[in-house]
Amino acid sequence: MKALLNHRGGYVWIMVLLPVLVFLQAPTVSPTLTTLRQQAAAVAPLVESRVAKDWLAAVSKLPEPTPRSMYKTTKWISLATFDSLSTDEKAKAKKTDVDAELYYNTKYGTPIAYARPVDLAAKFGLKSFKKGKVMDFGYGGIGQLRLFAALGSEAVGVDVDPFLSALYSMPEDHGPFGQGSVRMVEGHYPANAQIIGEVGKNYDLIISKNTLKRGYIHPSRPADKRMLIDLGVNDDQFLTAIHDALKPGGLFVIYNLCPAEAPLDKPYVPWADGHSPFPKEMFEKAGLKVKAFDVSDDKTIREMGHLFGWDKGEGSMDLEHDLFAWYTVLRRQR
Numbered sequence: 001m002k003a004l005l006n007h008r009g010g011y012v013w014i015m016v017l018l019p020v021l022v023f024l025q026a027p028t029v030s031p032t033l034t035t036l037r038q039q040a041a042a043v044a045p046l047v048e049s050r051v052a053k054d055w056l057a058a059v060s061k062l063p064e065p066t067p068r069s070m071y072k073t074t075k076w077i078s079l080a081t082f083d084s085l086s087t088d089e090k091a092k093a094k095k096t097d098v099d100a101e102l103y104y105n106t107k108y109g110t111p112i113a114y115a116r117p118v119d120l121a122a123k124f125g126l127k128s129f130k131k132g133k134v135m136d137f138g139y140g141g142i143g144q145l146r147l148f149a150a151l152g153s154e155a156v157g158v159d160v161d162p163f164l165s166a167l168y169s170m171p172e173d174h175g176p177f178g179q180g181s182v183r184m185v186e187g188h189y190p191a192n193a194q195i196i197g198e199v200g201k202n203y204d205l206i207i208s209k210n211t212l213k214r215g216y217i218h219p220s221r222p223a224d225k226r227m228l229i230d231l232g233v234n235d236d237q238f239l240t241a242i243h244d245a246l247k248p249g250g251l252f253v254i255y256n257l258c259p260a261e262a263p264l265d266k267p268y269v270p271w272a273d274g275h276s277p278f279p280k281e282m283f284e285k286a287g288l289k290v291k292a293f294d295v296s297d298d299k300t301i302r303e304m305g306h307l308f309g310w311d312k313g314e315g316s317m318d319l320e321h322d323l324f325a326w327y328t329v330l331r332r333q334r
Contacts, residue, residue, distance in 0.1 A: 030064055032100035036143070039112040042307040046300065047115055049122030051129065056115055058150040061178055062143065065103040070096050070166040077162070078169035098167060104143045106167065108210070110308060111143025116300060117207050117255035117327065124251055124291050124329045129153040130179065132204040135245065137189070138211025142168055142182065150178030157184040158199055190241035191232025202247045209255045215273030223268050235278055239286035246332040252288060254328040257301060260321060276328045288330035297325035 040059040047053055071082045071093040082093060096102070104111060130152035139145060139157030141164075148155035157164075165186045168174070175181055187195035214220075216229040231238050242252055256274030280290050302319040310317045317323055 028064075030100040032104055033062060033064065036062065036104060036110065036112060039110055039308055040115075043112060043115050043304055046303060046307070047119040049119050051122035051126055052115055052119035054151060055118050055129070055147050056112070058147045058178070059112070061150045062104070062146055065098065065100055066170050066172060068098050068170055070098060070163075070169070072096065075162045076166035078166045080169060081166075103167065104141065106141040107163070108140040111141055111147070112308070113257070113304065114144040114147075114207070114209060116297065116304060116325075117209055117253050120255070120292075120327055120329060121205050121207070121251050121253050124253075124331070125249070126205055126251060133202055133247075135199065135203050135206045137206060137208040139184070140164070140210075142173065142184070145182045145184070146177050149180035149182045152179035153204075154180055155182050156199060156203075157182075158189045158195075159184070159186060160188055162186065188232045190238060196241065199245065201245050203245050204247060204250050206242060206246060206250070206252045207255070208253070210257055210271075210274075212254050212277055213256050213258070213271060213273055214275040214277045215258075215268075215270035217277035219268060219270050220273065221268040223270050227270050235282055236286065239278060239282060239288065243287045243332055248332055248334040250332045252330040252332070255297075256326050258324045258326075260324070274324065274326045276326070283330050287333050289333050290328075291331055292327060292329040294326050294328055297327050298323070301325040 037059050040056040044053055044056050047056065069079050069082075071077050071079070073085075073089065073093050077093075082090065085093065128151075129148055132148075132153040133156070134145075134148045134153045135156045135158060136145060137158050139159050140161075142157070145155040145157050164184065168184055174183060185195060185198045187198070189195045189199055211229065213229075215223075216227075217231065217235075219228060233241070246252060254276060258272045258274035259269065261272040262269045275294050280293055283290050302323055305311065305317065305319050305323055310323070311319050
């Protein structure tokens with residue numbers, strides 16, 4: 001009887017302690033990941049497709065980044081590159097510790113804003129990311145790539161910014177993730193033949209968000225060249241490369257968010273002109289069927305911006321007068 005009482009008392013004691021032990025062992029979630037999850041839940045009612053809803057749900061799979069540092073010399077470099085510098089060079093380098101905020105939001109803001117172009121891709125025929133292949137031209141951050149990969153895609157980010165190579169320099173930033181994989185390529189695509197080889201072909205979807213803007217590629221007024229984007233090839237060559245990288249039937253989605261354009265008596269703002277840098281005829285010539293061209297998406301992106309809180313707090317945005325969006329969707333013809 002004594003043994004029975006001891007057994008029951010011990011069992012009850014364990015049941016009391018169990019929730020405490022689970023709580024103590026549960027991994028801490030950073031404020032950044034908490035915010036990303038909240039943003040995904042908030043905008044989920046705005047997206048219509050199952051593809052986009054599944055993409056948003058995958059935010060729960062995003063992990064905390066491994067602590068690391070990056071350094072600024074004449075350009076951004078990783079810790080491994082910093083270690084190879086001379087003592088004098090190291091003394092001149094500026095160190096930045098990487099937290100989840102920098103890791104996922106980088107210089108460009110929340111990756112959850114990709115929910116809209118993902119929903120558009122689904123609207124125009126993308127059925128699933130499972131066993132697919134997605135390129136993000138001008139990716140700017142790893143978050144959306146990991147979400148593509150979590151759902152089964154080979155996700156490839158292409159960018160010229162060494163900041164990103166320095167930021168994503170750990171082994172776990174690349175390779176298998178979820179049911180898919182993540183790969184990032186630094187270089188001028190498609191101006192560099194080696195980069196073309198690294199990027200590869202047979203993409204189901206190519207997305208370019210806030211990179212292929214008319215103001216960046218073909219500014220309507222004089223602008224500082226440092227603010228522009230040089231594709232390194234002419235327009236026809238660029239679109240031919242995009243066509244060739246897509247599999248037959250694959251989609252090319254250009255999505256641009258912009259502030260209000262500057263008045264004529266003020267300095268030109270290249271990133272404020274988010275129209276397509278290429279005309280319809282040029283897309284068609286390259287074998288890309290135009291499914292939507294320079295469609296205004298102001299209403300939806302302003303709703304999303306409100307849910308993200310872009311109109312609140314310090315540096316808040318006047319969504320109605322200073323946030324605009326356009327999208328263009330192409331399909332490679334068979």
